[in-house]
Amino acid sequence: MSDLTKIPYYPGCTLNTVAKHFEESAAVSAKTLGFELVELEQWNCCGASFPMSANNTMGLSAPTKVLVEANKAGDTVTTLCSVCYNVLKRTNKVVKDDGEKRRVINDFIEEDYDGGLNVVHYLEILRDTVGFDKVKESVTRSLKGLKIGAYYGCMLLRPFEDMGIDDHEGPTIIEDLLKALGAEPVDFPNKIECCGAHLGAGGKEGEEVVSRLSACVMRSAVGSGAELIVTSCPLCQYNLEESQAEVVKNVAGYSAVPIVYFTQLLGLALGQADEMLSLDKNKWDVRELLKDKEV
Amino acid sequence: MRIKLQNSNIGSEFVKYIERISGETAMRCYQCGNCTGGCPVSYKMDHGPSQIIRLMQIGQDEEIQKANSMWVCVGCMQCYSRCPQSVSAASIFESLRAQALRSDGDHTEIAELPKEFLKNAPQQAIVCGFRKFVS
Numbered sequence: 001m002s003d004l005t006k007i008p009y010y011p012g013c014t015l016n017t018v019a020k021h022f023e024e025s026a027a028v029s030a031k032t033l034g035f036e037l038v039e040l041e042q043w044n045c046c047g048a049s050f051p052m053s054a055n056n057t058m059g060l061s062a063p064t065k066v067l068v069e070a071n072k073a074g075d076t077v078t079t080l081c082s083v084c085y086n087v088l089k090r091t092n093k094v095v096k097d098d099g100e101k102r103r104v105i106n107d108f109i110e111e112d113y114d115g116g117l118n119v120v121h122y123l124e125i126l127r128d129t130v131g132f133d134k135v136k137e138s139v140t141r142s143l144k145g146l147k148i149g150a151y152y153g154c155m156l157l158r159p160f161e162d163m164g165i166d167d168h169e170g171p172t173i174i175e176d177l178l179k180a181l182g183a184e185p186v187d188f189p190n191k192i193e194c195c196g197a198h199l200g201a202g203g204k205e206g207e208e209v210v211s212r213l214s215a216c217v218m219r220s221a222v223g224s225g226a227e228l229i230v231t232s233c234p235l236c237q238y239n240l241e242e243s244q245a246e247v248v249k250n251v252a253g254y255s256a257v258p259i260v261y262f263t264q265l266l267g268l269a270l271g272q273a274d275e276m277l278s279l280d281k282n283k284w285d286v287r288e289l290l291k292d293k294e295v
Numbered sequence: 296m297r298i299k300l301q302n303s304n305i306g307s308e309f310v311k312y313i314e315r316i317s318g319e320t321a322m323r324c325y326q327c328g329n330c331t332g333g334c335p336v337s338y339k340m341d342h343g344p345s346q347i348i349r350l351m352q353i354g355q356d357e358e359i360q361k362a363n364s365m366w367v368c369v370g371c372m373q374c375y376s377r378c379p380q381s382v383s384a385a386s387i388f389e390s391l392r393a394q395a396l397r398s399d400g401d402h403t404e405i406a407e408l409p410k411e412f413l414k415n416a417p418q419q420a421i422v423c424g425f426r427k428f429v430s
Contacts, residue, residue, distance in 0.1 A: 012419070013418035013422060014417040014418050014419045017417075018418070045418075047426065048419040048420075048422035049422075049426055049427070052317075052370060053318070053390045053393055056316075056389075081419065083419050083423070154373070159375055168376055194336075194371035197370070197420070198369070200420055200424070201427075202366065202402075202428055203403055203407070203408070205366075209336055209339055213335050213336070234417040235417050235419055238416060
């Protein structure tokens with residue numbers, strides 16, 4: 001096991017708590033594929049939103065502190081949460097490209113960071129470092145016959161010039177991974193639309209928006225033939241999970257589908273036991289479907 | 296909605312302030328409407344992103360401030376991603392929120408949020424939500 005490539009990993013506020021099963025399934029799959037996620041020794045919350053006002057330099061200090069810690073651990077840092085990825089990657093770009101802001105932030109947090117770190121999402125490690133071909137070779141339990149809708153949401157992709165992980169209108173990185181696992185990805189119109197994000201914290205009106213947008217995503221996926229939806233963000237996962245019961249109630253002919261993190265399916269295909277992947281933690285259980293499809 | 300157009304409204308202090316903190320220039324927008332078309336929450340807004348920008352161009356400060364649009368914007372960046380002029384309506388909305396929070400105080404009563412939400416929602420939703428709705 002000592003041959004594993006160690007990759008510094010930033011969990012962020014949610015992966016250590018309500019999305020523990022996202023983290024655990026990613027960590028166990030990583031080991032099968034020859035790398036290890038090594039949690040940063042010290043870290044703080046990234047702020048959970050990139051400050052969009054150009055003059056909000058204060059909002060960049062928390063994520064920069066994370067980058068400083070990561071920089072001590074290596075030249076690359078990885079995340080699982082799409083929001084952390086978005087905030088860290090964009091902050092890193094500002095620190096690297098904007099000399100004036102770099103000076104102000106460094107003065108404020110009393111550090112000397114130059115933006116030299118490489119911020120990558122776990123999906124990018126699978127695609128660019130491990131390679132989907134190798135992932136395919138490592139599959140011991142093919143997901144053959146599973147029709148899956150890959151839901152991207154916003155933060156993984158936008159804005160394109162900052163994120164650049166994939167095409168921001170027609171991404172395929174998750175589908176490419178699913179194909180490597182033997183599954184049959186299903187394209188659907190709403191795969192890059194917003195789930196309503198944090199608006200649940202905005203009172204009644206916000207809740208209504210979240211359930212409507214999440215419903216649009218699920219109806220679009222299921223209407224296109226998906227029997228299962230995968231997400232790459234704890235907030236997307238939560239919003240879809242919480243909204244599905246209402247869709248079942250209100251939309252004639254809609255039956256609930258399992259909603260899981262892509263890493264849980266990755267772990268399954270790599271031969272990990274169900275318990276290692278905490279499949280019981282998902283609100284809409286996938287195990288019945290796996291049995292039906294003889295996966 | 297009745298609007299009185301007059302030159303003296305254009306370039307108001309309020310619009311200049313929003314432009315300064317957002318880093319955006321309202322006049323760059325030529326009203327193609329891509330942002331409002333792509334916005335997943337424009338259905339819920341009193342005025343869609345392109346309309347808010349138009350109101351900035353013609354200096355309708357009050358109409359902008361009383362619209363719910365800034366609070367409904369979810370920051371998904373679809374507006375910016377589809378703008379041929381690289382105007383970020385999301386940044387304008389964030390600056391409008393910042394201005395409103397600074398002058399009028401909180402938009403959300405934390406104590407009134409459902410306990411169930413506070414208990415079960417991912418922390419990121421709570422952190423991000425409070426950053427947007429609380430001064």
